[in-house]
Amino acid sequence: MYLKHTYKKLSKVGFMIVKGLREELVAQKHNATHKLSNSLKPRVKGKSGVMDIVTSKLYWRAVNNPKAAKKSNIDEIKKWVAVKGLPPSSAYPILEKLNTNKKTNRKGFYGQPYVRWTEGNNLQRTDFAGITARKYKNKVATELAPAIGKDVVAMIRKEIKQNYKRAKTI
Numbered sequence: 001m002y003l004k005h006t007y008k009k010l011s012k013v014g015f016m017i018v019k020g021l022r023e024e025l026v027a028q029k030h031n032a033t034h035k036l037s038n039s040l041k042p043r044v045k046g047k048s049g050v051m052d053i054v055t056s057k058l059y060w061r062a063v064n065n066p067k068a069a070k071k072s073n074i075d076e077i078k079k080w081v082a083v084k085g086l087p088p089s090s091a092y093p094i095l096e097k098l099n100t101n102k103k104t105n106r107k108g109f110y111g112q113p114y115v116r117w118t119e120g121n122n123l124q125r126t127d128f129a130g131i132t133a134r135k136y137k138n139k140v141a142t143e144l145a146p147a148i149g150k151d152v153v154a155m156i157r158k159e160i161k162q163n164y165k166r167a168k169t170i
Helices: 004-027 035-039 060-064 074-084 088-098 128-169
Strands: 041-045 050-054
Touching: 004 035, 004 041, 004 050, 004 128, 060 128, 074 088
Parallel strands: none
Antiparallel strands: 041 050
8 A cells, every 4th residue: 555645744744753852852951962862863664654763872762761771871971071061070970879879879770860950850851752752643643634634535536446447347
């Protein structure tokens, strides 16, 4: 089944969602290096009608859900410290803080909550993909509905023509 109009709109919707994901990453202050933001790309899979947002950055899961993080990466922390203008020596205490549970003083604990500092304690820094999906679901439906409608009409028209030709030959 070929859905010409829907495939075109899926591509447009993909870029709209990527823009929304990037905005959410900025709002959640996950944009120190912009590597994750810049790596997000929409991809429509062949003629299946499936659109994915792909990234080459494996750490997106940890940004989206801090419980997915297993171990803090000192190189990434050093980059973040440099971007924030902090002294390079502050990277190791940050790593130590992220990997130590205050209550049990146990090493290897990512930490709860994920965010140590918030602006007025109201900054939410999780589920950027889910938040974007919920924000854009109505826009996606509005964009895709007319294209899907055109494709359905085209399929019905094609069936009617085929049935008419068959009926005419009988």
